[in-house]
Structure formats: structure tokens, C-alpha cells
Amino acid sequence: MSNNTKQDERLDYLVEEFKADLDEYKELQTPNSREDKRRILRSLMNIRMPKELSSEVMKVQDEYLTERAAEKGVVNLSDIPVIRDGLSIWQGDITRLSVDAIVNAANSQMLGCFVPMHTCIDKAAPTSITQVYNKRMARCS
Incomplete structure (x- = not known):
């Protein structure tokens, strides 16, 4: 099927x-x-x-x-570039993010x-x- x-x-x-x-x-x-x-x-x-x-x-x-x-499609945190000091910015559908907390x-x-x-x-x-x-x-x- x-x-x-x-x-x-x-x-x-x-x-x-x-x-x-x-x-x-x-x-x-x-x-x-x-x-x-x-x-x-x-x-x-x-x-x-x-x-x-x-x-x-x-x-x-x-x-x-x-x-x-x-x-x-799933986006992992490691797929998002770090801007500085562990800070990343994601612009997009946050339901696609594979993260621990929202x-x-x-x-x-x-x-x-x-x-x-x-x-x-x-x-x-x-x-x-x-x-x-x-x-x-x-x-x-």
C-alpha cells in the first residue's frame, strides 16, 4: 500500500x-x-x-x-547557522524544527x-x- x-x-x-x-x-x-x-x-x-x-x-x-x-521536511538545529555566541535565527515554519523546547x-x-x-x-x-x-x-x- x-x-x-x-x-x-x-x-x-x-x-x-x-x-x-x-x-x-x-x-x-x-x-x-x-x-x-x-x-x-x-x-x-x-x-x-x-x-x-x-x-x-x-x-x-x-x-x-x-x-x-x-x-x-525537518530542520535540525545544526542546519541553522550560528550568528554569534551560540545564537541562531530561524526564519521559516517553526513546526519544521527538531528542537527540545518551544x-x-x-x-x-x-x-x-x-x-x-x-x-x-x-x-x-x-x-x-x-x-x-x-x-x-x-x-x-
């Missing part, structure tokens, strides 16, 4: 799972085009509150997002942005990361 076919299956699965997870979007009409499905999935991921996902959804999501990252200018709930299709950096984080963060924050309260 080709990567595109497998990736399309993952996309279809994730769209349906994320729709089912959000009561107000269960009946949302799923578009036919790959790009429109990607937009719907991203929007559903953007508005979903951090909570548990099944291990199967997490597995498929990780496979899907890993493949999407590979499609865009600082999020979070909202008052420390949950990031919930605007569908907004380009905030926290939208690049997969659901697994937001779940872990949410659990840690809950222990601190």
Missing part, C-alpha cells in the same frame, strides 16, 4: 474520531478533498480540550503527524489557543503533549 493511501486512511480515521469526540461536531459533513479534510482535522484538534484519547487514536495520530512532518505564550488557562486554523505554535503540538501538560498542571493546582 502506498504512503499516500495509508496517510489518506489515517486522515479519514482521525477526522471521524475527532468529530465523534466533540458532541457539537458529530454530524459535521466531511469534505472530499485531502486539503479540506486536513483543514477540518486541524480545526477539530485546535478546539478540542485536553483530555484522554484512546491508545489507537493516539497511535494513528502519531503516525499521521510523523508522516506530515516528513512531507514538510515557549508558548499561553492564555490565562495555560491551555494555548482554541481558534480553529490559527497559526499559534501550540497548534503544532500533538494531542499527546497537551494531555501530558494538562495532567501536570492539574497536579499543581
